[in-house]
Amino acid sequence: MTNNQILVDEKPADIGQFTVGRLLPIRKKRQVGPFTFIDHMGPVALGKGKYMDVDQHPHTGLSTLTYLFEGEIAHKDSTGANQIITPGDVGFMTFGKAVTHTERTPAQLRNSNRFTMHGYQVWVALPKELEDMEPNFQFIPKEELPRWQDGQTLYTLVAGTGYGRQSPLKVYSPLFMLKIESPEEQTIKINGELKGEIAIVVVTGSVFEKDSEIKAGQMLISKTENHCDIHVTKNTQLLLFGGKPLGREHYLLWNFVSSDREKLKQAKEDWQDKRFPKVPGDDTYIPFPDIRLK
16 A cells, blocks of 8 residues: 555444445545445345335435445435436436435335345535536446446446546536456556546455555545556456545535535535425435534
8 A cells, every 4th residue: 555545444433223334425525526426235134024125305506326236225315306217327426406305115125025125325516517407317327338248257337437438427527437357467558548637436246456455445545647557356346436635625414515615504504494305205304414514
């Protein structure tokens, strides 16, 4: 490990009836490019009365990206979007000025059978001029994502640009999210293929950096843009996140992100006074927690 790198361990975070491993933000690094939160969901066994049920809650000033390895999530929001996200698909909710949504185990999985839930949800801050944009939801099926093979290594470009390719997902700043699957021990070249800050999340397997081993559940952040290569062990899966920093500090208050502290305070008041739009047919409500502005 060098002075230009940060090693991050997952920290448990409660999101209602579901616990995730939080990789970002950390004290030393609040964002990687425009990425503000990286949450790892599972792998966890669900079924027989135990399901994912995140009740109606709000967001402002950001986009959330849901990407699954196993299981399914039913997304519903106040724009009227209603979509089941399955492994390999991309669900991308851009909240802008104000949206509420729910995330639940779909009805067809609510039976006596057990299943595994495993995936990631990431938050992407919006540029200042787009923080109050109109909300929208995008769904990209896995078949439409750029996917290619180099030797035995399989690459999937989930979002943004990289390796001379571009994802069909519309994003609002220069960024990338890339999945790499390597069945063999090797060194994977990334220098010149991805632009901006880089975070390497180990999903399975491990990465060797100098004399250090980065294992599943850990993340390596490069503070510079010239991370040359990654040495991986057999059967390693990685997610790479990053991009150009937005150039302005962003603040967090619960589920709200903004470059303006006053907007966060107003969003808090609006949620407490129940002035946000509602998910059609859903009367659930998650109260504002006892937290401070970050």
